[in-house]
Amino acid sequence: MSTVSPSKTQINSVIELYSKGKIQEALDAIEALTKGYPNEPLLYNIGGVCYKAIGQLDAAVKSFEKALAIKPDYIEACYNLGLTLQELGQLDAAVKSYEKALALKPDYTEAHYNLGNAFKELDQLDAAVKSYEKAVAIKPDHANAHNNLGNALSDLGQNDAAVKSYEKALSLMPDNAEAYNNLGATLKDLRQLDAAVKCYEKAVALKPDFAEAYANHGDVMKRLKKFDEALASYESAIVLNPGLDFILGNSLHTKMHLGIWNDYANHLDELTEKINNSEKVLNPFPLLAMIDDPKIQRKAAEIYVDSSYPQNHFLPKIERYPKHKKIRIGYFSADFHNHATMHLMAGLFESHDKNVFELIAFSFGPDKQDPWRQKVLLSFDKFVDVRLKSDRKISLLARKMEIDIAIDLKGYTQDCRPNIFAEGSAPIQVSYLGYPGTMAAEYIDYLIADHTLIPEESQKYYSEKIVYMPYSYQVNVSKRSVSETSLLRHELGLPETGFVFCCFNNNYKITPTTFTGWMRILKAVEDSVLWLYEKNNNTANNLKKEAIKFGINEDRLVFATFMPVEDHLNRIKQADLFIDTLPYNAHTTTSDALRMGLPVLTCIGNSFASRVAASLLNAINLPELITSTQEQYESVAIELATNPEKLKIIKDKLVDNLATAPLYDTPLFTRHLESAYLTMYDRY
Numbered sequence: 001m002s003t004v005s006p007s008k009t010q011i012n013s014v015i016e017l018y019s020k021g022k023i024q025e026a027l028d029a030i031e032a033l034t035k036g037y038p039n040e041p042l043l044y045n046i047g048g049v050c051y052k053a054i055g056q057l058d059a060a061v062k063s064f065e066k067a068l069a070i071k072p073d074y075i076e077a078c079y080n081l082g083l084t085l086q087e088l089g090q091l092d093a094a095v096k097s098y099e100k101a102l103a104l105k106p107d108y109t110e111a112h113y114n115l116g117n118a119f120k121e122l123d124q125l126d127a128a129v130k131s132y133e134k135a136v137a138i139k140p141d142h143a144n145a146h147n148n149l150g151n152a153l154s155d156l157g158q159n160d161a162a163v164k165s166y167e168k169a170l171s172l173m174p175d176n177a178e179a180y181n182n183l184g185a186t187l188k189d190l191r192q193l194d195a196a197v198k199c200y201e202k203a204v205a206l207k208p209d210f211a212e213a214y215a216n217h218g219d220v221m222k223r224l225k226k227f228d229e230a231l232a233s234y235e236s237a238i239v240l241n242p243g244l245d246f247i248l249g250n251s252l253h254t255k256m257h258l259g260i261w262n263d264y265a266n267h268l269d270e271l272t273e274k275i276n277n278s279e280k281v282l283n284p285f286p287l288l289a290m291i292d293d294p295k296i297q298r299k300a301a302e303i304y305v306d307s308s309y310p311q312n313h314f315l316p317k318i319e320r321y322p323k324h325k326k327i328r329i330g331y332f333s334a335d336f337h338n339h340a341t342m343h344l345m346a347g348l349f350e351s352h353d354k355n356v357f358e359l360i361a362f363s364f365g366p367d368k369q370d371p372w373r374q375k376v377l378l379s380f381d382k383f384v385d386v387r388l389k390s391d392r393k394i395s396l397l398a399r400k401m402e403i404d405i406a407i408d409l410k411g412y413t414q415d416c417r418p419n420i421f422a423e424g425s426a427p428i429q430v431s432y433l434g435y436p437g438t439m440a441a442e443y444i445d446y447l448i449a450d451h452t453l454i455p456e457e458s459q460k461y462y463s464e465k466i467v468y469m470p471y472s473y474q475v476n477v478s479k480r481s482v483s484e485t486s487l488l489r490h491e492l493g494l495p496e497t498g499f500v501f502c503c504f505n506n507n508y509k510i511t512p513t514t515f516t517g518w519m520r521i522l523k524a525v526e527d528s529v530l531w532l533y534e535k536n537n538n539t540a541n542n543l544k545k546e547a548i549k550f551g552i553n554e555d556r557l558v559f560a561t562f563m564p565v566e567d568h569l570n571r572i573k574q575a576d577l578f579i580d581t582l583p584y585n586a587h588t589t590t591s592d593a594l595r596m597g598l599p600v601l602t603c604i605g606n607s608f609a610s611r612v613a614a615s616l617l618n619a620i621n622l623p624e625l626i627t628s629t630q631e632q633y634e635s636v637a638i639e640l641a642t643n644p645e646k647l648k649i650i651k652d653k654l655v656d657n658l659a660t661a662p663l664y665d666t667p668l669f670t671r672h673l674e675s676a677y678l679t680m681y682d683r684y
Helices: 008-019 023-036 041-053 057-070 075-087 091-104 109-121 125-138 143-155 159-172 177-189 193-206 211-223 227-240 247-258 264-276 294-308 340-351 371-377 391-400 419-423 456-461 512-524 537-549 565-574 588-595 612-619 630-642 644-658 666-683
Strands: 327-333 357-363 382-385 405-408 428-431 446-450 465-469 500-503 529-533 557-560 577-579 600-603
Touching (some): 008 023, 057 075, 075 091, 091 109, 109 143, 159 177, 177 193, 227 537, 247 264, 264 294, 327 666, 357 391, 391 419, 405 419, 465 666, 512 529, 512 630, 588 600, 600 630
Parallel strands (some): 327 357, 357 382, 500 577
């Protein structure tokens, strides 16, 4: 060999071939040169870059490793090897390569940045934050590092800091749609929904084919109850990317809110097929109102939890705690305020035996200082506001407090945070009340139910061990505050005479089958009206149009707008019979109606959500109001509306039962639930 290294001209010719995209020619040239210069690390580094460019990642790794074998302090080869290993998913090895490059060159901005990316993929978020912070300290105008720092901070629940990082990124790259989308997601988490909407609108203005941003815009619009605008955004997302995760289900659920049922049966067939194919098509909560099949519901929940909230092994397994003087029960919820959950549970918290149980509330919802929050605050030994903490930090706090049994009151409902439990917050984790179905999560040990909700032959559709309460699974406060204002029918928009059917369920629970049945009932009962809850004016108009199709005058549908719960309980006494929805029954709404002496007629289904009203009716000893077919449901509704004596017998029985039936006996329910907790603890 005439020289030790190839000439600059030879190297430049290879680099020129690479830059022109002539990768194979560049590799051929490198192969020829390495025959003459087998110990030249630069050639192997360039060769690795070429292999990486054409996706031959294993060959790229070997080439970079050859360069480093010859020159162990070759900074660029260390960095390039890290990039390639990261692309191969060999994240731990990638981290070592980046760290070696940084040991050689501590101010290597891109190595800090990509080390941060590797740590984030490894879910080592604190380490990722430190790496991104080092990158922007060295290079303050590194827009992508600011953006990714925002992502890591957001994942850590440090949303205020994340917003600042996104805003810095956008000041450096104001045309970056991804950063606007990320900022929108964090503002949504901060409940700054109007600001989030503006971010998503900016994202799609900059990138009109940005399907994810349209979908996210739809999510916030749905949260704001602007269902028409939500649907328009979802439909835009579907046009751009029909395979986008969960978009089909979100669109269909929004149509349910609006009472839009075009092609409904075909949509359900499509959902079922996609769920059976393990496609990410639907959040499990909306499915409860669409398909009454616990097998399909479990499958959808398994897909969702694997995708969104898989078990996380970052924190060590909880070792056995020493036996505490009192069993420590942690109740986790976003709803420690004026909310249906507290309307049911406040009395339970008061009734717990404080000599046996220590109660700790973990509140990750808004700090609403209303009377319900003040009421439940007094029932807890500790009330911890964790809304600004990350899921992991909440789990760590629960571990530090040595919580024995963690109760998730949210499941997969709005504002839920299942990752707290995926991280492992307690040795025993229980799903209760908020979500009427299986979470299909291996980290949830128990589901509290009753024999009506989950017959023993249906246990196979639930991943949790079933805790059977003796009467109904649903706790209630013994007494509720009710407005005593005297109300007249006409003040509520009701006719002075005629039979009043009602259903105060959320509009999305009304399916075409249920509505068709209601129309047949109205047709059979002359001068009757159907009193429904109005959450959206467009929904009311759509339902009126549907009624007209059945030959029912739209005036026979009367809509009740929002009232404070004390006033609502008072007004529902003006109805004659509550007729339930299937497959998602009235839950709290059933117990509210029964409490006010209003009979509830239900049709029992196959899944948890479709059997709750039956559970409550059994607990108040009114099984005669439980039907098992659509035909029977309609027949009984018509019979009760046209036979005043029979309806009076049922109403009198209901009123008589209120004082003695177990449904509203909070102390009795509490003793049974505590017995279940003691059994769980003893088994543990």
